[in-house]
Amino acid sequence: MKSYFILSFSLVLCLRGFIYAEDSERLNVLFIPIDDLKPLFGCYGDEVIQTPNIDRLSERGTVFLNNSCQQAVCGPSRASIMTGLYPDQTRVWDLVTKMRDINPDVLSLPQYFRQQGYQTTGLGKTYDPRCVDNNTDQDAPSWSVPYESIPVVRSMPHYRDYVSEETIETAKRIEKQLEGQVFHPKYLKARKMVELGGSEVLPSTECLDVPDDAYDDGAVASAAIKTLNLLAEKEQPFFLSVGFYKPHLPFAAPKKYWDLYDPEKIEIAAFSDPPMGSPVIGHKGRGAESGELGQYSDIPRIPDLPEDLQKRLIHGYMASVTYMDAQVGKVLEHLDTLGLTEKTIICLWGDHGFHLGDHSFWTKHTNYEQSVRSPLVFVSPVGYEANQTQSPTEFVDVFPTLCELAGLEIPPHLPGKSLVSLMKDPSSSVRSAALAQYPRGSKKDPVMGYSLRDERFRYTKWLQMDYRAGERAGKVIATELYDYESDPHETKDISRDDAFRSVTAKFEAIFKQRGVAQEK
Numbered sequence: 001m002k003s004y005f006i007l008s009f010s011l012v013l014c015l016r017g018f019i020y021a022e023d024s025e026r027l028n029v030l031f032i033p034i035d036d037l038k039p040l041f042g043c044y045g046d047e048v049i050q051t052p053n054i055d056r057l058s059e060r061g062t063v064f065l066n067n068s069c070q071q072a073v074c075g076p077s078r079a080s081i082m083t084g085l086y087p088d089q090t091r092v093w094d095l096v097t098k099m100r101d102i103n104p105d106v107l108s109l110p111q112y113f114r115q116q117g118y119q120t121t122g123l124g125k126t127y128d129p130r131c132v133d134n135n136t137d138q139d140a141p142s143w144s145v146p147y148e149s150i151p152v153v154r155s156m157p158h159y160r161d162y163v164s165e166e167t168i169e170t171a172k173r174i175e176k177q178l179e180g181q182v183f184h185p186k187y188l189k190a191r192k193m194v195e196l197g198g199s200e201v202l203p204s205t206e207c208l209d210v211p212d213d214a215y216d217d218g219a220v221a222s223a224a225i226k227t228l229n230l231l232a233e234k235e236q237p238f239f240l241s242v243g244f245y246k247p248h249l250p251f252a253a254p255k256k257y258w259d260l261y262d263p264e265k266i267e268i269a270a271f272s273d274p275p276m277g278s279p280v281i282g283h284k285g286r287g288a289e290s291g292e293l294g295q296y297s298d299i300p301r302i303p304d305l306p307e308d309l310q311k312r313l314i315h316g317y318m319a320s321v322t323y324m325d326a327q328v329g330k331v332l333e334h335l336d337t338l339g340l341t342e343k344t345i346i347c348l349w350g351d352h353g354f355h356l357g358d359h360s361f362w363t364k365h366t367n368y369e370q371s372v373r374s375p376l377v378f379v380s381p382v383g384y385e386a387n388q389t390q391s392p393t394e395f396v397d398v399f400p401t402l403c404e405l406a407g408l409e410i411p412p413h414l415p416g417k418s419l420v421s422l423m424k425d426p427s428s429s430v431r432s433a434a435l436a437q438y439p440r441g442s443k444k445d446p447v448m449g450y451s452l453r454d455e456r457f458r459y460t461k462w463l464q465m466d467y468r469a470g471e472r473a474g475k476v477i478a479t480e481l482y483d484y485e486s487d488p489h490e491t492k493d494i495s496r497d498d499a500f501r502s503v504t505a506k507f508e509a510i511f512k513q514r515g516v517a518q519e520k
Contacts, residue, residue, distance in 0.1 A: 027381070027406055028231075028344040029113065030335065031241040032328060033126055035074060035248040036364070037350025039065075039375040040321055043388075050260050050322045053329030054377070057348065061379030062423045063388040068434035068453055069395050072352040072364040072371040075128035077395065081349070082108050082127060082139075084399030084414040086435070088472065088516070093439050095130045096185075100139070107411060109399045110142040113239040116408055119231055121145035122241030123152055124220040150223045150230070156214040161245075161252045162206055163214050170201045190295040197297065204296035205316040206252035212327065215252060216245045221327035225334045232338045237406075242331055246324040247354075249363070250296060251316025253323035261318055268310045269357035271489040278493040279478035281440050281447060281462045282367060286360035293362040303360060310357050317356060345405050346379040347398060358489065365438065367451040367460045368490060369482070372436045378423060380405045389426035390455050392434035393419055433510050439467065447477065450517040452507050458482045459495070459507035461517045473518040479504070 041051040043058035044065065070080040071087045079092040079099045083106050087093050091102040099106060110120040120143050132139040138147040159168040174197040183189035193201050212218030224242040231238040246253065274283050286303035288294040299305070305313075328348070335341050353371045355361035364371045376393065378401065396416030403410045404418040417430035433452040440462065441447035448467045451460040459481050465474025481495035481504060494500050511517040 032348040038354040064376040067376040069352040075131040081395040124243030247320035
């Protein structure tokens with residue numbers, strides 16, 4: 001019944017879209033997804049990172065300082081933000097489930113704008129291609145103009161993210177040895193290549209003196225500029241998604257961005273142990289055991305990485321962030337050149353956070369702060385002053401917020417909250433705590449961890465339940481509580497501390513109100 005309702009509502013609004021399409025004064029939308037980007041900007045308070053373009057953007061809009069992704073891995077997170085639904089609603093909790101296989105009539109954010117008469121198109125990474133129809137269309141119903149109509153073309157020969165001739169030659173030689181072999185999941189192929197090829201086959205970083213468009217993000221920015229030119233020629237408003245790939249591993253960026261940082265001054269994580277007293281179910285592999293990082297050939301197979309390697313990885317992440325920021329700046333500058341800045345809503349977000357050695361964790365895949373906390377910046381050209389808010393927000397709020405800013409009806413099936421009230425009054429709130437989740441366990445013994453974050457605490461519950469079979473309640477096997485006012489590095493789990501019983505009781509009430517994390 002719910003699927004039928006969403007489809008029926010979509011058809012009604014599609015008819016209304018013919019009226020909206022004639023209104024040339026309607027605001028455009030520039031949507032900027034960024035892969036594996038934690039809130040590492042100057043506008044989020046970091047004093048080392050160089051992100052001048054995103055910082056300037058933030059000076060015109062609202063920075064959501066306490067924003068949570070719905071699940072800290074790209075496929076589920078992007079399926080969630082693009083539909084405005086929680087992972088338990090999309091049923092995309094992994095990197096193999098395609099969202100329309102589960103929900104064929106689901107209404108996506110750009111699809112809805114398309115139905116309102118918008119030109120909708122995109123390039124780069126918007127959805128995770130593993131969770132939509134195929135690598136080319138990036139969910140065909142979402143786009144009125146086919147995805148990447150202007151091709152993203154890199155200026156140098158490359159292999160995956162690498163442009164080093166030596167790396168390319170080694171990787172292709174090893175890959176030829178594996179012809180005919182099937183690897184599932186696909187990352188096992190990378191591990192096999194590392195096993196056969198040694199430390200040079202797939203390194204975790206690359207620093208070469210090459211132009212920006214030698215890598216994907218520079219090529220994406222160039223294609224986005226051409227796409228903006230075409231969209232600007234029409235009277236219809238547009239919804240353009242420009243998805244950047246960095247700072248996703250490997251940390252590969254032109255040398256000039258590496259040179260902005262002194263490696264001797266880079267600091268490793270302040271706390272590198274798991275939180276004292278925390279349940280193992282909440283942890284992930286440390287160092288090379290983390291899975292994703294362990295695919296790279298220069299990562300030793302030990303849990304605690306040497307300090308010089310940690311610094312190089314952090315250096316590479318920062319260089320990649322600054323490189324990506326420069327590409328964002330090119331797109332924003334061209335938007336201004338076309339005279340569209342005052343006619344365009346801008347939404348910039350990173351799909352989840354990222355561990356950089358805290359707790360000896362790397363990448364994402366947890367319910368901890370560094371994994372769940374995600375950047376979100378909204379800029380609307382009319383009626384809003386620059387500000388920041390600590391109020392808890394979620395990525396499911398993006399869909400309704402863009403609707404309200406664009407003057408569109410908010411589809412009633414969306415569970416998120418419009419954040420326009422926070423853009424007007426950053427001291428207000430739309431919810432008491434933000435929800436995230438992450439699965440653990442195995443197919444035979446599945447576990448789901450639900451996490452709530454308010455302005456001070458994070459409370460996480462781990463439940464043994466068959467969530468894929470539709471169970472939404474189960475046996476509580478562990479809890480966690482962290483106080484970021486007194487313990488910003490999550491050094492100690494205080495969920496069993498009597499002094500915080502009232503805090504856990506408050507969170508339990510929120511879980512009950514939201515209908516999740518209930519004990520069977």
